Amino acid sequence: MTQIPFFRLMNYQKERRDNLNLMSKKKLIIIIGPTAAGKTEYAVDLAIKLGSPVISCDSRQIYRELRIGTAPPTPEQLSAVKHYFIFSHSIHDLYTAGKYEVETLALLEDLFKTHDSLVMAGGSGLYVDAVCRGIDNFPPADIPLRETLMQRLKNDGLESLRMELRLLDRESYETIDISNPQRVVRALEVFFATGKTFSSFKNFKSKTRDFEIEKLFIEKPREELYARINRRVDLMMEQGLLEEVRTLYPYRERPALKTVGYRELFEYLDGKCSIEEAIDLIKRNTRRYAKRQMTWWRRDIGTVIDNPSVRNRP
């Protein structure tokens, strides 16, 4: 068994568990934590021990075209235990947290027929939440509409879109982060696609799952984590990340390739920076990513999932 310096057990659905009583004793164990903390290794070991497959919860490792830069499980790990959502989708198809929720719940239902405990592992906080508490029934992304809005953002500026949102959906204007162009665009997109306001789709209630959820948060001292990240990036380069990126260059605009490790090397291939600079940027951006992951889960610790106030910020 791998040595994990620190990990914290979170009684995530403690209250729910009491209410569930005999309904089900099925349990989903989710290994979460920042990138490069050792989730994959830990999950594989645990899965073998429990006779469970590993269900990945990673928004980038699902893409079969991405083999090096996303630090997916090794071929040995993949053959040691059955994995789901690794290399299962293509960068050419738009994938989202909403789809992940649907596909994963279907899979879990199926797997729970033959397993009592299932191991899930991943670093994508929104995807983990989609499984644990669900995403409200928002309309799916409307890409052509979104592109139109992005074009408007570019031409007229954010303020113009904000003003429009203020007129069409005052509530969203006052509650979402209007300094974030992505959020403003999405709110408008939903309005134009459905004629209903973005805010009207929110219901602030977590969905109910008929299985127990336990989260294991793997953490490491910051210094050690950063050292591991640096080492891993160097290793990826040795494994041929640059070659991989080169073959993916034509698809660089795909959302799936807006990914740490790929973007920076696209810039290098454009001649915008040296290879050394690109590698340093990958390391820096991975550190920042890890920090964001920790921020995301920090709020989970000690919170109760049914409390709407956790999600309904002022």
Place this chain on the structure above:
RNA sequence: GGGGAGAUACCAAAGUGGCCAACUGGGGCAGACUGUAAAUCUGCUGGCUUACGCCUUCGUAGGUUCGAAUCCUGCUCUCCCCA
């Protein structure tokens, strides 16, 4: 040995008598997050304080001045040019 330039916060770099606890960038820290989430966005970054505010900072030791990161002098160090 002679001449010149410079030493500013974690780093780089502006500031050249009061509007300076000090522009800006990097790095770092913290936060947000409902179908792009490895995305996108926000705040902080000398100390103490909830805040008003107070205290200590611009190589170092003095000096001039009501007032100095800014002017003067000594010292230390760095860089460049000539020997």
